[in-house]
Amino acid sequence: MAVSKTLNVDLGERSYPVVIGRDLLGGAYELAAHVAGSTCFVVSNETVAPLYLDALTESLGAKTVKSVILPDGEAHKTLTTLSQVLDALVSARASRDTTLIALGGGVVGDIAGFAASCYMRGVDFIQAPTTLLAQVDSSVGGKTGVNHAEGKNLIGAFYQPQCVLIDTATLDTLPDRELSAGLAEVIKYGAIADADFLDWLDTHMEQLLDRDSEALAHAISRSCELKAQVVAEDEREAGRRAILNFGHTFGHAIERCQGYGDWLHGEAVAAGMLMAAELSGLPAADVTRLRELIRRARLPVEPPAIDADAMLGAMGLDKKAVGRQLRFVLLDAPGEARLSADYDEDRLAQILGAGA
């Protein structure tokens, strides 16, 4: 008997449950209960589908299940791939009553969610994230989309799923490096919103790296709770939600300067969080503690060697920038974040120079 925990993301009429537990795929959890019509269309990729598509199909009982399998990797998170998914939906004669299901990591979830938002102007959508990053990040909040050659996630929609099913057993097959990249976002939630959770991470980092089921379930559950709280306050990212981008303005700039693909997103965010923590002017002990936690999660604590001007240029097109004035998510203390344009410009230059 699988044990699961259910969180509710409270968004009024667009509220939905996030179900977390081990071995939920394969029939232990009746996912079909969240499917209004008789047909499902699964979007997955060539890495994940061979591992979990059969188990997902079992969870759907008597529903008709069709699927499209995408190539793996962020390079395919494009309008071209979206167009292929839409073509596949049309070929399968998917109707307004079809439920799209994303089975995979963040790339699959973002493309499938965007496809669900725009196929016939919106069909039902379920997320079954199989990476730690997707489980704690892209599965909560309704952000969907694809990259543009000039910037990440420049094209997309806010679109909420009917349900998110997180089976922690899918992490058994996740490469170490991707597990660590997911932990970067877990650490982020502690840093911006919950100092106690940072303490818990300090004492449980070894279990998490050892993929202890209970520790993972707690880390995922608390991360989703914290994200859900922030998102519920600000669904359309008008203000408060921006704190979720802690480390991301620097992180995205690192990714852009590297042309995406060298570092994982979580790795760039890890280094970016430390840059943002330094820009925040936190006491040295707090920065050191965050650095040690990130290091223990086997994540980079320094940015790669990138010219300061290139970083600034890359941040200029960052979509969180308002006009030409750069704003950053800064920490007042561990667990307390704010979006601010009020920072020491010299310190910023110094931090950017550190990578060059």
Place this chain on the structure above:
Amino acid sequence: MAVSKTLNVDLGERSYPVVIGRDLLGGAYELAAHVAGSTCFVVSNETVAPLYLDALTESLGAKTVKSVILPDGEAHKTLTTLSQVLDALVSARASRDTTLIALGGGVVGDIAGFAASCYMRGVDFIQAPTTLLAQVDSSVGGKTGVNHAEGKNLIGAFYQPQCVLIDTATLDTLPDRELSAGLAEVIKYGAIADADFLDWLDTHMEQLLDRDSEALAHAISRSCELKAQVVAEDEREAGRRAILNFGHTFGHAIERCQGYGDWLHGEAVAAGMLMAAELSGLPAADVTRLRELIRRARLPVEPPAIDADAMLGAMGLDKKAVGRQLRFVLLDAPGEARLSADYDEDRLAQILGAGA
């Protein structure tokens, strides 16, 4: 001094005004008041831009105005064109504070609105429709999108504008055939929701065809009011809103069988409305009256010669079809419509056979 009338489309926090009048472009109406940021990005086409882009720019006062000019025609209402608009936005370094403005007919409005919905997951949007069809149809209701090779409007979003500015003077340059096509939708509003408006159209059809400003302003205003009422009741097209598709299941099938482009959308809808009226089992006098009104608007009263099976097949992929069961918008009486699967199948076969 230009005289304008303002309707409010009541959608809670997504409510917006529709401003209708003659000579509003060019500075008489301060459109800049609806632009939150400092920059606007106009999407227009090669036919409309030379006529009205300068006047629109004047309406925007001190705002920075950039633009992209699309080729004219429904053939360009594709994901490829959407991608080009998004590229142009990125090249112009459009930010989250940029307001997109659609200047043109329904194709421009649908593409620009979809682009606004997905660029950076949503930026502000203003409609300045320049065809009668766009003024009474696509400018109210928030439907945006593009066509797929397998069906019209299969890809898109529900996305509401900040404001719709309807300058009836833009109709001075509209080809006669497109004026008539717009009148098809005007007649539709009377047929589904307002028998008195049908009477008014009966007595004012000549003025409308002569492009009398006052008559046009009333026809547009009443059409928008009627559509706004229906949309406000059912923003996401769960039920009631479907009556706006009166004549469209047949009309779309005509367009699909012709490969789009032979008949105008309004022409196909005109013939489709009469087919739907006949399927409704209305008294012959009511059908005859609707036929005469459509004929006087210089619109087709018979479908083109199309094989009945081809029409049925075309309706099978119509996205209003639920599963394999076809539903139609039928009239209980002039001005009273309902969505129904309860009709005489023999009569349907007879009506479809009439065109073959």
